[in-house]
Amino acid sequence: MAKEYLLSSVHVHTKLCDGKNTPEELAVIAWKQGLRTLGFSGHSHTPHDIEYCMTNARTQLYRAQVAKLRERYAGKMDILCGLEWDLLSDDDPSAYDYWIGSAHYVHGPKTGRYYEIDWREADLAACIQDDFDGDGLAVTEAYYANVAAVAAKKPTILGHFDLIKRVNGGNRFFDENDDRYLAAARGALQAAADNHCVLEVNTGAVCRGFRQDFYPSPLLLRDWLAMGGEVVITSDAHDAKALTAGFEQAAAQLRELGYTHVQVLGREGFTPCEL
Ligand SMILES: [Zn+2]
Ligand SMILES: [Zn+2]
Numbered sequence: 001m002a003k004e005y006l007l008s009s010v011h012v013h014t015k016l017c018d019g020k021n022t023p024e025e026l027a028v029i030a031w032k033q034g035l036r037t038l039g040f041s042g043h044s045h046t047p048h049d050i051e052y053c054m055t056n057a058r059t060q061l062y063r064a065q066v067a068k069l070r071e072r073y074a075g076k077m078d079i080l081c082g083l084e085w086d087l088l089s090d091d092d093p094s095a096y097d098y099w100i101g102s103a104h105y106v107h108g109p110k111t112g113r114y115y116e117i118d119w120r121e122a123d124l125a126a127c128i129q130d131d132f133d134g135d136g137l138a139v140t141e142a143y144y145a146n147v148a149a150v151a152a153k154k155p156t157i158l159g160h161f162d163l164i165k166r167v168n169g170g171n172r173f174f175d176e177n178d179d180r181y182l183a184a185a186r187g188a189l190q191a192a193a194d195n196h197c198v199l200e201v202n203t204g205a206v207c208r209g210f211r212q213d214f215y216p217s218p219l220l221l222r223d224w225l226a227m228g229g230e231v232v233i234t235s236d237a238h239d240a241k242a243l244t245a246g247f248e249q250a251a252a253q254l255r256e257l258g259y260t261h262v263q264v265l266g267r268e269g270f271t272p273c274e275l
Contacts, residue, residue: 003251003273003274003275004036004264004271004273005232005233005247005251005262005264005273005275006244006247006248007034007035007036007037007264008035008036008037008039008264008265008266009030009035009037009038009039009234009235009237009243009244010037010038010039010041010080010082010098010100010157010232010234010265011039011041011084011100011157011159011200011202011204011234011235011236011237012026012038012039012040012041012235012237012243013040013041013042013043013084013236013237013238014026014040014042014062016042016054016058016059016061016062016065017042017043017052017053017054017058018043018051018052018238019237019238019239020238020239020240021239021240022065023040023062023065023066023069024065024069025240026038026040026237026240026243027069027072027073027077027079029240029241029243030077030240030243031073031076031077033243033244035077035243035244036077036078036266037077037078037079037080037264037265037266037267038077038078038079038080038243039079039080039081039082039097039098039265040062040066040079040080040081040082041082041083041084041099041100042054042058042059042062042083042084043084043086044059044083044084044085044086044089044091044093045059045089045090045091046086046088046089046090046104047088047090048088048114049086049088049104049116051116052118053086053089059091062081063081066079066081067081078266078267080097080098080265080267081096081097082096082097082098082099082100082156083096083098083099083100084099084100084102084159085099085100085101085102085155086102086103086104086105087101087102087103087104087105087146087149087150088104088105088114093153093155098156098157098265099155099156099157100155100156100157100158100159100200100234101150101151101153101155101156101157101158101159101197102150102159102160102163103117103143103146103147103149103150103159103163104116104117104118104163105117105146106127106139106142106143106146106164107142108127108130108131108132109131109132109142110130110131111130111131113127113130113131115127115131117143117163117164117166118163118166119166119167120167121167124139124167124168124173125173127139128173136173136174137174137175137178137180137181137184139164139173139174140164140174140180140181140184140185141180141184143163143164143184144164144184144185144187144188145184145187145188147161147188147191147192148187148188148191148192151188151191151192151194151195151197152191152195153195154195154196154197155197156198156265157197157198157199157200157232157234157265158192158197158198158199158200159200159202160200160202160204160205160215160236161185161188161189161192161199161200161215161216161220162185162215162216162217162220163215165211165215165217166205166210166211167210169210169211169212176217182219185216185220186220186223189220189223189224189227189229190227192224192229193224193227193228193229197229198230198231198232198263198270199216199224199229199230199231199232200215200231200232200233200234201214201215201216201221201231201232201233201234201250201253201254201262202214202215202234202235202236203233203234203235203236203245203246203247203249203250204234204235204236204237204238204242205236206246206249207235207242207245207246208238208242214246214250214253218253218257221253221254221257221259222257222258225257225258225259230262230263230270230272231254231259231262231263232262232263232264232265232270233247233250233251233254233262235247251275254275255275259275260274260275261273261274261275262275
């Protein structure tokens with residue numbers, strides 16, 4: 001029998017934000033794939049964002065469409081209406097079945113610009129030069145302060161912990177082994193531990209070809225394990241093919257790092273599942 005963690009996909013985007021498929025299309029594929037739980041996590045309305053979040057009108061549509069699907073699949077597959085809530089969002093995440101807390105922006109202290117850190121490389125370069133005096137590590141410190149602020153709100157899942165590294169392959173913009181980087185990341189890990197957050201091991205960047213390592217990096221996952229931290233495997237799916245993409249590799253890596261179990265999100269909340 002398949003491991004339960006292969007049967008629950010709860011970081012999933014639809015066409016109503018920046019995904020490619022409708023909620024219905026995703027549900028059909030999830031059902032064919034044999035999932036037990038499909039959790040939608042549309043990007044929460046965030047006032048200054050014009051690229052990827054749901055408008056208020058779309059949020060209503062999202063909730064209505066997911067509610068219909070939940071009824072249609074009742075007794076066959078659990079459908080959850082979640083939210084990927086951004087630190088700068090004006091939506092209320094407690095109104096959803098669960099929520100993934102994420103930091104997607106760094107605020108430039110000089111220009112006042114909000115830099116979207118699902119970076120285009122040029123944006124990261126501009127952020128470092130125009131707002132942080134050419135100091136890439138200072139950007140990462142600002143980012144991890146935001147992650148700690150998200151953790152303090154006690155999300156169901158803390159999203160893509162080290163998203164800041166997305167276009168930093170080869171340590172192009174900052175050194176991920178630098179003491180300053182690690183101190184900032186560990187500060188945010190401590191905030192996550194203090195607030196009993198479950199971290200997602202997010203396969204999205206690997207499956208979409210941006211990185212060779214998952215969020216979070218092995219080094220941080222090792223620290224997290226030593227802190228007694230809990231993890232859930234997610235794919236940050238933006239299309240139906242990706243619902244459980246990379247789950248087996250993530251599980252293998254977690255086993256290698258010494259994890260014995262992961263958390264699986266379902267209708268009743270989290271259940272631990274042996275790896
Ligand atoms: Zn995100
Ligand atoms: Zn996402």
